[in-house]
Amino acid sequence: MKGIKFPYDIDLELVKVQYKSVLSFLVFALLGLISFGQPVILADSNLKIIGLNSKYFEDQSSSLNLDQIQNKKELFSEVKKNVFSALASGSAYWFKFNVKNLSNQELWLDVSNSNLTELKYYKLDANSNVVDSSSRSCLEPQFSEAQASYTFKLFIAEKKDTNTYQYFIKARSNLPLEVPIFLGPLSEINLNRHYFEYPTLLFMGAGIGILVYNLFIFFVTRQRLYLFYSLYVFASIMLGTYLSNFPIVTSFLGPVIGHNYLDVWFWTTFGLTALFVDSYFDLKNNGPNFRKLLFTEVLVFVGIGILNLFIPVYKMANFYQVVVMIFYITCFVLGYVMLYRRNPRAKLFCIGWTVVMLAGVYYPLVYNGILPFNVFSKNSLYLGGFIELMVFSMALGSIINDLKNKQEKLNLKLIKNNSELEELNSSLDSFNYHVSHDLKTVLNNTKGLVSMADKYNSIGDNSKVEEIIRKLTRVVDNGTETVQSFLSLGTVDNIFKKEITDPINIEEYVFNTLAINDLDSEIKVDIIKNEIGLLPIHGKAFESILLNFYTNTIKYNDNFPEAMIGFVLQKDFYVIHYKDNGIGIDMEENGELLFEPFRRIRNKKKAEGSGVGLFLIKRIVQNYKGTISLQSEIGKGVLFEIKFPRNS
Amino acid sequence: MVNEKEILLLDDNEVANYYNQDIVEDTMLFNNILVYTNPEEVVEFVKSRCESKMSLPGFFIVDIQMPEMNGFEFIEKVEPFLNELKVKPKIYILTTSSHKRDQESFDNTPLALGYLNKPLTANMLLAQIF
Numbered sequence: 001m002k003g004i005k006f007p008y009d010i011d012l013e014l015v016k017v018q019y020k021s022v023l024s025f026l027v028f029a030l031l032g033l034i035s036f037g038q039p040v041i042l043a044d045s046n047l048k049i050i051g052l053n054s055k056y057f058e059d060q061s062s063s064l065n066l067d068q069i070q071n072k073k074e075l076f077s078e079v080k081k082n083v084f085s086a087l088a089s090g091s092a093y094w095f096k097f098n099v100k101n102l103s104n105q106e107l108w109l110d111v112s113n114s115n116l117t118e119l120k121y122y123k124l125d126a127n128s129n130v131v132d133s134s135s136r137s138c139l140e141p142q143f144s145e146a147q148a149s150y151t152f153k154l155f156i157a158e159k160k161d162t163n164t165y166q167y168f169i170k171a172r173s174n175l176p177l178e179v180p181i182f183l184g185p186l187s188e189i190n191l192n193r194h195y196f197e198y199p200t201l202l203f204m205g206a207g208i209g210i211l212v213y214n215l216f217i218f219f220v221t222r223q224r225l226y227l228f229y230s231l232y233v234f235a236s237i238m239l240g241t242y243l244s245n246f247p248i249v250t251s252f253l254g255p256v257i258g259h260n261y262l263d264v265w266f267w268t269t270f271g272l273t274a275l276f277v278d279s280y281f282d283l284k285n286n287g288p289n290f291r292k293l294l295f296t297e298v299l300v301f302v303g304i305g306i307l308n309l310f311i312p313v314y315k316m317a318n319f320y321q322v323v324v325m326i327f328y329i330t331c332f333v334l335g336y337v338m339l340y341r342r343n344p345r346a347k348l349f350c351i352g353w354t355v356v357m358l359a360g361v362y363y364p365l366v367y368n369g370i371l372p373f374n375v376f377s378k379n380s381l382y383l384g385g386f387i388e389l390m391v392f393s394m395a396l397g398s399i400i401n402d403l404k405n406k407q408e409k410l411n412l413k414l415i416k417n418n419s420e421l422e423e424l425n426s427s428l429d430s431f432n433y434h435v436s437h438d439l440k441t442v443l444n445n446t447k448g449l450v451s452m453a454d455k456y457n458s459i460g461d462n463s464k465v466e467e468i469i470r471k472l473t474r475v476v477d478n479g480t481e482t483v484q485s486f487l488s489l490g491t492v493d494n495i496f497k498k499e500i501t502d503p504i505n506i507e508e509y510v511f512n513t514l515a516i517n518d519l520d521s522e523i524k525v526d527i528i529k530n531e532i533g534l535l536p537i538h539g540k541a542f543e544s545i546l547l548n549f550y551t552n553t554i555k556y557n558d559n560f561p562e563a564m565i566g567f568v569l570q571k572d573f574y575v576i577h578y579k580d581n582g583i584g585i586d587m588e589e590n591g592e593l594l595f596e597p598f599r600r601i602r603n604k605k606k607a608e609g610s611g612v613g614l615f616l617i618k619r620i621v622q623n624y625k626g627t628i629s630l631q632s633e634i635g636k637g638v639l640f641e642i643k644f645p646r647n648s
Numbered sequence: 649m650v651n652e653k654e655i656l657l658l659d660d661n662e663v664a665n666y667y668n669q670d671i672v673e674d675t676m677l678f679n680n681i682l683v684y685t686n687p688e689e690v691v692e693f694v695k696s697r698c699e700s701k702m703s704l705p706g707f708f709i710v711d712i713q714m715p716e717m718n719g720f721e722f723i724e725k726v727e728p729f730l731n732e733l734k735v736k737p738k739i740y741i742l743t744t745s746s747h748k749r750d751q752e753s754f755d756n757t758p759l760a761l762g763y764l765n766k767p768l769t770a771n772m773l774l775a776q777i778f
Binding site: 433434436437440441444445447448449451452455471474475 | 661663664666667668670713744745747766767768
């Protein structure tokens, strides 16, 4: 024993950090991050994690016993890390360290890893005689100690015993191996345990809450997404607790299946994750290739599960980790691809999954001694998983919100459509009302006059008959005009449906419209200004405007009808002016009503009309996004101004 | 006070008035037929007759669709004057319309005693008056 330091008492002297006043988990976490790379002392100066002070030996045959190991002292090498870790293998790992208890307290030992399939402990005195030994295994959990335990928590030295002892620990695991060995009084050992276990419990509790909540939503909404999410949360809890000191799954699968045939159940975690992600993004429609990839990976997990029946877990565990990594990266990439494609559900998914990935990256760094082993690092996966569950819950909540918003939008649209329909219906009704009135009037008048003519004809009153026939002619003429103006409404609609044609020569149209309608002798039209020349408007539409102007001028006139037209080019507008010498309109009385359909105003000429003309012009103008206005006074004619925007 | 021998025709369409007048004349029931195309003028007419305590025509034949106001609006306007009379003129609606809305307006206008569909005939008139 000469020259060998006794790490327990030496380090107790060296490191005195009082953590008792800073018990909060988060403070621990921060300290863990700040003290990057430093040896970590947990909870109390009386507690020691002894990785740096121990040596290890890898027994690849895993069949050597204590005697054989003792003879291979020269093969032991330094652990060099606070917590020993190694990839999964069939090897047994032996650790040895010396302890001299000067603390005046009972000394306890804690190996905090619930996945050790074999754990042996030997205490040797100065003469290398075994004075105490114990054995433990996650395959045969024991509950006989002070606490139920899947792991090792042992009393190793008496209070007053200041002798130096040599200790050996043998450990095996199916998984990548992690052997944190703590020494200290029982109270400190327990306290330390709590720091490690409480965050796990928090995660489990929150997980179960979220699970129940989402199951409830599933039963209410019957949306599979919530069922899959519940199952995913369930699987996450099983996986999370399996890796901690609460392997729930082994309590109903049995420790042998739970630990030795791990992937018989492990793959369900990834399968359910895939199901959840699939229905979350509706991959069937939004990412069929990702869907194939995800479920192919799940098939790989299932395949590994089947292989696991024949091949021990430790031979596949390292490969398994790689597959898990690929699976998580697939989901990660999927999230960001969906974000890139502006999928509204992607944002929260990406946040959640990024947290998981960060934890997933952080943990191996701790495992390999690059980052310190402490409560924060030990629990980073749970913290990540916890945040992820929260974020996903928010995402699912926002789906409900989306549905609500969608519903509201639909309602608004429905109300709008409904009011549009009502408006259309009432305008159709009004149209019908007027058209049927005007047409019936023509027919009634004709019928009335004809029977009247018949009567006077029979009594031989020829002059009266002639008078009636004159009236009849007028009725028929007006009738024709009425029918034509109604028909022209339909024509204009047809014009609007057609594509825009080439610009027209407006000057030609002004005179052609006169000629076509035989109005040359009835009205004199002058173009007093033409700055426009070619106007991008449909010929028929323009003709319709002109014809309605002309007939109004002719109809409502005491003199020989005359009109002056000006085409003015403004910066943003084509402006058309039409001025006539007609009887004019009382603007105060009639004003803007003029452009409403079927609106006829009383005039001293008592000329008849359908009330369609100005309405028609207004519709054409509005169709070209233009405006129309008029100025008039009784006896002073009218001045119309039409403005078409130049850019349309 | 009303004059049973007097009738007033109100229609914005002159042709309609022309032959309605002829039909009314043929019934020989009236010695005075008043013809109007503008309801506003009739409102003024009723107003002045009432103010000067002169008798009103015993019968009004009123069109519905007219530019200034429709037949029911016209009746609303003359109603205050008619309400002061013990014996009211008999008002008939004469129209081409069979629209539900017009029927409803008619139902809500107690002063209008009959709803006649154009064209007017002597028989229709006699049936209403007796």
